[in-house]
Amino acid sequence: MSVFLAKRFAIFVATLFGASVVIFLALEILPGDPAYAILGADAEPSAYEALRRELGLDRPAVDRYFSWVGGMLTGDFGVSYTYSVPVSELVVERLALTVPLAVIAMALTVVAAVGLGLYAAAHHNTIGDWGVMVFSQFGIALPNFWFGILLILFFSVYLGWFPSGGFPGWSAGTWPALKSLLLPAVALATVQAAILARVTRSSVLETIREDYVRTARAKGLTRTATLWRHVLRNALIPVVTIMGLQFANLLAGTIVIENVFFLPGLGRLVFQAIANRDLVVVKDVVLLLAAMVVIVNFVVDLAYAVIDPRLGARDA
Amino acid sequence: MTFADAPVVEAEGLTRHYTLPRERLTAAPQRVFALNQVSLTVRAGRSLGVVGESGCGKSTLARCVMALEPLTAGTLHILGKDPHVMRAWTLRRHRRNFQMVFQDPFGSLDPRHTVGRIVAEPLDVAEKWLKPDDRRGRVREVLESVGLKEADMSKYPHEFSGGQRQRVAIARALVTRPALIVADEPVSALDVSVQAQVLNLLQDLQDLYGVTYLLISHDLAVVKYVCHEVAVMYLGRIVEYGPTEGIFTNATHPYTRALLDAVPKLSPSRRRARSALKGMVPDPTETNPGCPFADRCPLVESQCRSQAPELREVAPGHVAACHLV
Amino acid sequence: MSVLEVDRLTVALPMVAGLARAVRDVSFRLERGETLGIVGESGCGKSMMALALMGLLPEGADLRGGITLNGCDLRALDEKAMCRVRGNAIAMVFQEPMTSLNPVHTIGKQVIEPLMLHSGLGRDEANAETLSLLERVGLVDPRRFYGAYPHQLSGGQRQRAMIAMALSCHPEVLIADEPTTALDVTIQGQILDLIRDVVSERQMSLILISHDLGVIAETVDRVFVMYGGAVVEQGPTPDVFARLAHPYTQGLFAAVPQVGEGRRRLRTIPGTVPELADLPGGCTFADRCSLAHETCRSQVPDMRSVGENHSAACLRLDAAMASSSFGSRR
């Protein structure tokens, strides 16, 4: 067990390091340099030099990399070129939207998917099972941004129940804020839940065929009791893996969905930054998003250790 | 095939260790002694049976003899040449002389190849220059010798029963006309009635082609039907080794006796007093200085725990590793 | 009254290749304390019969015939009532101790489960009972095993835990389906001894299923030989082994390599075991039988008596018995 965790932690750190290097190389070295990218090809050489100095580009690349990463670790994200405010301020403000959005969406996903998946597996080969499968087929094929538009069309334009976009901020009260996050979260969760429900269903169906399930039935456990006590935990092992991958998709999805609903989150921020050629912000936000994905995958590894007692032995 | 009585396999002190991945960061990684100082000789046209329970190292022995797994120590000669020190391409050529039959007739045949292609596989390496017609002839010939038909060449493995598949596997092993066939549990996955057919086939092929067998099995009775000599393994070591008759009528090592005793007899006798062995086979990770069998031995004495017994001759050609013989 | 009565039990399973008639017209009575062995090769229907008795046949299976446990018609019970019987009055030990235990639960948790379900014991009493059960099946130091996970145990230890689980509610019938097939020979003996001891100690009835004639010969009072889903020979174990009647039983007996003999050819049964989905008409063994006549291929043989309580389903019993060179071999 300890070996497993140590190994996963080492991979976690190495992945973060690798991601930061790639982002740094991609955004600071490849395009020539950020000053060039910001000003464009036909800028005055003097303005270019001034900007280079302002951005600290006259220092060696290795130096710049370490001061960037070191800064990120201590909370100093640098200063946005277009907003002229510390990036950390921008990011914290935007995180307050993106993180709740992703968490609500993930919660909806897990509840809906595990529920539907279990239901379908327990009622294998019935109308209910068939219904879940059809829902999931369509859900998987649904582009989340289009579904978002449809939700706006129906719930905002037609029924007028929810705002069609924008975010009043948490200062406007919890309910109005939540209300404007609900449709985006549903748009995000539906697609992911459709995928996860399928995974759950097939994992449960696979586990039901295991010998120990027959043993449990031979003890006199009812089908339902067997499902809860013996099938669920074993069936969750592959489901958790997919959940980890899905969180990455959810974060990526927030970038799209924030654009659909005009929500001022990290996704919008990174878009505006690209439009404004504000590479300092792009670099920071991309690393932040990548780090969130990596952290979630590490948490998934920890979850394994809880669910599966064989881990130590299997990894050995 | 070769001149009589020449050794086909000569193994001297074969040893194979594995290092297990650490279980804890603080603990040193454990070593498994899958094979420990195993020496044996099989002469042309004879067969040696290797028996033991799961984890005794018999399958590791088979794979080491086949040079499918490296040795930690020891030397091995097949027809006088050591496959473990050869260059890769010389070894590939040499492989025509020793072939293998596996346990699982459902796993050892590629489901996507026809029987003709499966059986011809060793020829792809050993006799690349063979013309397609000759090659087909060779496959047909060998299929017929194991009791299958030419028409079976175009069929796929799933169209055959377990026993027939094992015949295909035997045909594949025979196609290069090898001097040695290593058979790892060739019948343990088969039904009893089919098992007998395959055992008889192995015997017939030996009579016909003079092929030498190294037969690995957990089943003493199986080994006895096919083999001239038997080696009994326990925890990676040979504990008793000798002619089949000698082992079965005059088993010396307490483990061999327990093994013989444990086999259920075909006579209804309730409450047969077995010399039941206590406990279970320990992990081969521990390396205590004494006899590996000491923990389960009904006759254990103090010296058994402190000193490992050497193989000693108990009858002509019959050796056993026990202090008490 | 018999503990278990099985009357013309028939099981059919839908398969890709057609309907598999896994069990055909099997009837028997099992008395208290009696041990019954069912022997046969793979695909003879012996495991399906065990699952039918437990009411655990795979979905879509068609079950006919009567199963009566202590005068109670099991076929008439609904699923809920059947759950109260399973693991309680009738319990089962499976073949693969590796996969038959749930990998994510401790041994203790799995052994205590039927107790909590059926016995009405409180947590503490059930705990104590579990520990004593583990000790009884030879898991010395039961507290350690209570908290252990299946992957930490050897095959033999796992099978002991399975037996403890099956014993926990004092079942009247214990079904053991190939309980030692996955184990080493020296461990096999220990497990068979354990099963035999607990069965006689608690006056249980035992149905032991095995492909190994030797295991059957050494363990049970009465033996059923199954082939192609039907019983082809049955009788008290000593009688059957003394006078093998059915050509299949004779062939099977001759094909088993035995320890006591020299290097020689084995007698074989030609051909292979038929698929249950594609059984020949008439006697299912006719295609492989050297004594088969035309009638054997068209007429289904009935059970005929060959001795007291000993019978075989063969149309050419006389010829079979006459040609038999076995029986008194040892």
Next chain:
Amino acid sequence: MNVSRRPGLHTLALRHRSFLLGSVLSGLVVLLALISLVWTPHSAYELDIANKLKPPSPAHWLGTDHFGRDVTSMIMVGAQNSLVVGVVAVSIGMAVGVLLGLWASAQRGWAEELVMRFSDFTFAFPAILSAIMITAILGPGAVNSILAIGIFNIPVFARITRGSANAIWAREFVLAARAAGKGRAQITLGHVLPNILSAIIVQATIFFAIAILAEAALSYLGLGTQPPQPSWGRMLNEAQTFLYLSPHLALFPGLVIVISVLGFNMLGDGLRDLLDPRLSRTRLAGYSSR
């Protein structure tokens, strides 16, 4: 078994609902794209401001957009775009990923570790994130979005290939091939690849569907295909501005995306069932008598 009378593959295929429906739907989309190469009801590029934002009518089956372009024609031409992106992105992912996976599996040890860590690492960058990076450097465009999706596909294929290949390497027939003297490369080509090919084909169809979705999302964000080249995602982006006026604009491009993704997904599912060798087993899974 001698008697396993498994119906032929084509019979099974005709009986398989998901496979049938999937082939019909994805065939339809491919047909749409092919027809658009030679004929569209109107030009997909010509502006006709006088006829802007028209609802569906006999002249314009699915209406017109805010520039008066014919939506039917744009959807048809947009199909080309989606299919090309799908084909190229999946090909990139498959070509590199399958090679890496096979290599990792044949070499084991450090090679495998390297490929796995590489794929762990690329999983930190979902397609959208890498597309953002690429557009930040090179600017938006169809080629860049293909590149982003393709790169994202590499580790997925590498993982799947390695997983299935490892399972094949553990089989006894591979050991038999080694005992016959076959080398790693020969075994990989002769035994491993043929046995995992169906799994890869199935994944390819499923990732084709995912690639269509990803392309639509990137185009919607303005990172993918650039105007005037019509693309489904971009059409949805533009439609959102006129949601109150002409909701039909948001409906049809979305529907074709759903239909094509549904089609390819179902095709993949169907293939998985049909190519699964377990289907030919005569016994019921989980119940064998010995």
